[in-house]
Amino acid sequence: MADLSARDVEKVKFAFSIYDFEGNDTMDAFYMGECLRALNLNPTLAVLEKVGILATSTSSSPLVSVRRMMYAELEHILISLGERLEKEELLPVLTECCPPEDDEGFIPYEPFVKKICEGVKP
Known part of the structure; x- marks a missing residue:
């Protein structure tokens, strides 16, 4: 996080806290795409799939809720x-x-x- 300003770090912590439903400083990977989009990072489905956040079916088409x-x-x-x-x-x-x-x-x-x-x- 050395590249992030203090304000950006606070934004990340706030966005993360929204998806920490149990209050134990964890977030289900299912919500990672939404959390990143809330931070205006806008990852594509392909990027999320590449980093293992988005599951794929046998036909390689993303399963999106x-x-x-x-x-x-x-x-x-x-x-x-x-x-x-x-x-x-x-x-x-x-x-x-x-x-x-x-x-x-x-x-x-x-x-x-x-x-x-x-x-x-x-």
């Missing part, structure tokens, strides 16, 4: 980051804009983002 995230993670991010919200303030937004969770607790986040952006008037 269909742009989904855990509902609980979205709720945590929206309550904790930016202007603080109370859970009671957030629940109507999530109810209106989020598709239902799947059996694993995941939601596709693109429909959520589209609905939120539709409500934004310039």
